[in-house]
Amino acid sequence: xxxxxxxxxLELRAITKRYPGTLANDRIDLRIxxxxxxxxxxxxxxxxSTLMKIIYGVTAPDSGEVVWQGQRVQVRDPAQARALGxxxxxxxxxxxxxxxxxxxxxxxxxxxAGTPKQLEPKIREVSQRYGMGLEPERLVHSLSIGERQxxxxxxxxxxxxxxxxxxxxxxxxxxxxxxxxxxxxRALAAEGCSILFISHKLGEVRAxxxxxxxxxxxxxxxxxxxxxxxxxxxxxxxxxxxxxxxxSYPKASGGLTRxxxxxxxxxxxxxxxxxxxxxxxxxxxxxxxxxAGVAGNGQDELLALLSGETRLPRGERxxxxxxxxxxxxxxxxxxxxxxxxxxxxxxxxxxxxxxxSLADNALLSSFHQGLVGHGMVRRGRVEALAENIVRRxxxxxxxxxxxxxxxxxxxxxxxxxxxEVMQQPTLLVAAHPTWGVDVGAAATIHRELIALRDAGAxxxxxxEDLDELFQISDRLGALCSGRLSPLxxxxxxxxxxxxxxxxxxxxxxxxx
Amino acid sequence: MLLTLExxxxxxxxxxxxxxxxxxxxxxxxxxLLFAALGHDPLATFHTLLIEPVQDFYGVSELLIxxxxxxxxxxxxxxxxxxxxxxxxxxxxxxxxxxxxxALAINLLDWDSVLALPAVxxxxxxxxxxxxxxxxxxxxHFNANEILTTIMLNYIALNLLLYFVHxxxxxxxGFSFPQSAMFADASRLPTLFDDxxxxxxxxxxxxxxxxxxVLLSRSFLGFxxxxxxxxxxxxxxxxxxxxxxVWLALLISGGLAGLxxxxxxxxxIGQLVPQVxxxxxxxxxxVAFLGRLNPLGIIVAxxxxxxxxxxxxxxxxxxxxxxxxxxxxxxxxxxxxxxCDLLILYRVRLGSWFRPATRKHTEHAPA
Numbered sequence: 096x097x098x099x100x101x102x103x104x105l106e107l108r109a110i111t112k113r114y115p116g117t118l119a120n121d122r123i124d125l126r127i128x129x130x131x132x133x134x135x136x137x138x139x140x141x142x143x144s145t146l147m148k149i150i151y152g153v154t155a156p157d158s159g160e161v162v163w164q165g166q167r168v169q170v171r172d173p174a175q176a177r178a179l180g181x182x183x184x185x186x187x188x189x190x191x192x193x194x195x196x197x198x199x200x201x202x203x204x205x206x207x208a209g210t211p212k213q214l215e216p217k218i219r220e221v222s223q224r225y226g227m228g229l230e231p232e233r234l235v236h237s238l239s240i241g242e243r244q245x246x247x248x249x250x251x252x253x254x255x256x257x258x259x260x261x262x263x264x265x266x267x268x269x270x271x272x273x274x275x276x277x278x279x280x281r282a283l284a285a286e287g288c289s290i291l292f293i294s295h296k297l298g299e300v301r302a303x304x305x306x307x308x309x310x311x312x313x314x315x316x317x318x319x320x321x322x323x324x325x326x327x328x329x330x331x332x333x334x335x336x337x338x339x340x341x342x343s344y345p346k347a348s349g350g351l352t353r354x355x356x357x358x359x360x361x362x363x364x365x366x367x368x369x370x371x372x373x374x375x376x377x378x379x380x381x382x383x384x385x386x387a388g389v390a391g392n393g394q395d396e397l398l399a400l401l402s403g404e405t406r407l408p409r410g411e412r413x414x415x416x417x418x419x420x421x422x423x424x425x426x427x428x429x430x431x432x433x434x435x436x437x438x439x440x441x442x443x444x445x446x447x448x449x450x451x452s453l454a455d456n457a458l459l460s461s462f463h464q465g466l467v468g469h470g471m472v473r474r475g476r477v478e479a480l481a482e483n484i485v486r487r488x489x490x491x492x493x494x495x496x497x498x499x500x501x502x503x504x505x506x507x508x509x510x511x512x513x514x515e516v517m518q519q520p521t522l523l524v525a526a527h528p529t530w531g532v533d534v535g536a537a538a539t540i541h542r543e544l545i546a547l548r549d550a551g552a553x554x555x556x557x558x559e560d561l562d563e564l565f566q567i568s569d570r571l572g573a574l575c576s577g578r579l580s581p582l583x584x585x586x587x588x589x590x591x592x593x594x595x596x597x598x599x600x601x602x603x604x605x606x607x
Numbered sequence: 608m609l610l611t612l613e614x615x616x617x618x619x620x621x622x623x624x625x626x627x628x629x630x631x632x633x634x635x636x637x638x639x640l641l642f643a644a645l646g647h648d649p650l651a652t653f654h655t656l657l658i659e660p661v662q663d664f665y666g667v668s669e670l671l672i673x674x675x676x677x678x679x680x681x682x683x684x685x686x687x688x689x690x691x692x693x694x695x696x697x698x699x700x701x702x703x704x705x706x707x708x709x710a711l712a713i714n715l716l717d718w719d720s721v722l723a724l725p726a727v728x729x730x731x732x733x734x735x736x737x738x739x740x741x742x743x744x745x746x747x748h749f750n751a752n753e754i755l756t757t758i759m760l761n762y763i764a765l766n767l768l769l770y771f772v773h774x775x776x777x778x779x780x781g782f783s784f785p786q787s788a789m790f791a792d793a794s795r796l797p798t799l800f801d802d803x804x805x806x807x808x809x810x811x812x813x814x815x816x817x818x819x820x821v822l823l824s825r826s827f828l829g830f831x832x833x834x835x836x837x838x839x840x841x842x843x844x845x846x847x848x849x850x851x852x853v854w855l856a857l858l859i860s861g862g863l864a865g866l867x868x869x870x871x872x873x874x875x876i877g878q879l880v881p882q883v884x885x886x887x888x889x890x891x892x893x894v895a896f897l898g899r900l901n902p903l904g905i906i907v908a909x910x911x912x913x914x915x916x917x918x919x920x921x922x923x924x925x926x927x928x929x930x931x932x933x934x935x936x937x938x939x940x941x942x943x944x945x946x947c948d949l950l951i952l953y954r955v956r957l958g959s960w961f962r963p964a965t966r967k968h969t970e971h972a973p974a
Contacts, residue, residue, distance in 0.1 A: 428846025448838040
């Protein structure tokens with residue numbers, strides 16, 4: 096046993112939690128020492144979230160024991176967890192945009208902690224001690240995502256914290272911000288605070304964590320020291336044997352220009368939204384163009400303009416052309432009939448209707464594929480298509496009459512991407528195609544994108560995952576504050592350069 | 608908490624069917640308590656209320672006559688509600704349909720042609736659709752909430768009807784009664800049997816039910832309507848035109864409500880009177896939801912609602928119970944249905960008093 100009993104901060108013994116239809120946690124053991132940075136690795140649906148919620152008191156386990164600093168405890172709710180010294184930073188922040196940093200923290204800490212004004216000195220002190228620059232008086236809506244995350248971390252650190260749980264904290268950060276976060280976390284650990292770091296980015300886990308517990312299918316698949324394992328070994332632990340995990344794809348150079356975005360500016364009326372400033376971009380047939388950037392820098396706006404949810408007036412329709420045909424004023428269904436397909440960032444509620452079956456969701460975007468005759472839905476063809484998608488893309492579902500919302504995120508994403516790929520589009524626009532998707536499903540999705548590219552389609556991928564973009568894109572650029580960096584062949588750029596673009600360090604190509 | 612609600616992973620199909628039955632049972636139970644409290648024998652009262660009215664063929668025919676306008680309105684509302692367009696204005700659309708149809712009919716008193724009836728009916732349908740179109744225009748151009756506009760249009764419609772029936776359309780030979788002249792036979796819906804009043808509006812209902820079913824369950828247009836109702840962002844991404852669908856849904860529901868109105872004046876009534884509708888358009892809202900926005904379910908619910916109307920009248924005459932009884936039953940029915948519908952998406956569990964058996968040891972410190 097590497098841990099001596101006295102320095103154990105948290106020990107989980109045989110934690111089991113059953114939900115209707117699934118065993119989310121099956122006799123899970125986990126040990127974290129004082130000052131240890133421990134990784135919890137696993138695919139989507141492996142049981143990471145359930146385990147976190149049990150530690151943080153959001154759900155109760157069906158059986159098993161939680162031992163906190165040598166004492167058996169029953170964590171009834173998050174308030175009790177915080178009283179014990181357990182803090183948690185969720186993937187999705189819970190901050191009020193119209194309030195200041197100090198007001199947000201005061202709200203979270205409760206009445207007894209003091210007024211926002213009284214808290215300000217401590218906020219400054221804590222944020223400086225751990226190298227996180229943060230101004231307590233600033234309004235949250237003016238903060239970058241990285242800064243907002245700091246607010247959440249500082250909020251935890253305002254109390255006497257002995258264990259900090261971070262749920263996929265790096266998914267929203269630029270590479271530089273990730274480095275800064277790691278400095279903070281190492282400083283915290285050096286003071287004896289334990290950290291439970293949940294992630295599926297293997298490189299980061301190796302760079303930061305002392306030890307790792309890998310979950311697969313609700314069970315502990317293995318424990319290891321990440322520094323001594325290769326990516327492939329870790330990935331194998333996470334997904335078992337799956338092909339394509341370490342695939343590298345040959346780069347392509349593309350043919351004729353399919354999509355051309357020419358000097359596209361768009362003013363956003365939403366004060367918290369992003370306006371687009373003179374974007375220029377070309378996507379050729381047979382190539383994948385990747386657009387990096389931290390969320391909220393104009394990705395949603397660009398996507399809406401490309402899909403036709405936002406349309407430009409007729410006079411400006413030449414701003415976006417498909418095969419030299421102006422389309423910026425056309426409705427989405429017309430664009431689809433011209434051969435475009437879209438995978439939006441949000442699966443449920445945008446890409447798929449949660450309360451409709453998979454069959455109906457297949458019809459949703461494929462209506463121009465011969466599924467409708469004389470205004471009537473051809474049920475047989477719709478169901479055949481849905482069956483086809485499920486089979487070819489390995490979507491795990493009881494049948495095609497299952498509601499979309501009962502599928503896991505990765506499975507639904509495979510279904511949506513499959514639905515669009517099956518249309519054999521000439522231009523596919525995909526946003527965050529593998530966000531929150533497990534390693535195995537991500538490999539499938541990447542393979543299909545490459546196959547579609549090799550069949551001659553033009554593909555535009557907007558993603559926050561740089562590893563993904565470097566793996567599959569032939570050319571790369573980044574969005575920052577509604578401006579687009581120059582696009583460069585992936586082979587001729589580096590992670591550092593793209594990181595600088597993401598922070599806005601590039602000449603506006605339109606000005607040059 | 609003793610009882611907790613736990614979300615189900617999937618809709619429970621069993622409860623989708625059971626919920627209306629359970630709601631009906633609870634309504635009967637509460638009704639029985641109510642009658643007992645009023646000093647009536649519950650069983651005898653139920654007999655008067657629910658069985659007596661349909662004991663003979665005449666009664667069944669009266670039931671169908673009552674159900675026709677309710678069903679026509681409810682079928683139209685189902686289209687709008689599937690798109691989550693909350694048209695509360697079936698009552699007003701019905702009244703305008705009746706008014707416009709009557710206005711034409713009393714100008715055709717001497718025209719003995721087979722075209723007279725279709726012309727009158729078509730006028731009623733178009734007028735109802737036009738009345739709903741006002742709400743569609745207000746919503747698509749000014750983003751005005753259709754719940755408010757359709758309710759307000761109901762009052763305007765009622766007062767328009769009253770004005771015309773007291774003024775321009777009043778029968779000059781009618782001894783100043785507020786009613787129009789009787790329509791010519793060429794403008795009347797024919798009756799289907801000799802000695803009962805059931806009229807051809809019955810066929811219109813069947814036609815409408817099939818048409819609405821085909822639209823909602825089989826056509827791509829109906830699919831778009833459902834997508835708009837369930838997830839308007841997905842509809843936007845796919846290019847389903849929200850404004851067009853709003854127009855379509857409101858025109859269909861307005862047209863069918865107008866048809867209900869004109870089939871009342873050309874059918875059982877035969878002239879325009881102020882009391883064309885005892886609230887059919889409002890009852891249809893309950894019927895649409897009781898029937899789960901599904902044509903077959905709506906027919907069942909509409910017959911039940913018509914029975915409550917007839918039974919209420921019967922109870923008023925023979926037992927001297929107030930007429931508001933009908934409304935009370937309608938209200939209870941909707942109330943219990945909504946409550947029981949919770950079971951479709953949630954399951955009820957005995958709360959944490961009984962559960963901690965699995966973790967009773969966890970509080971103790973380790974030995």
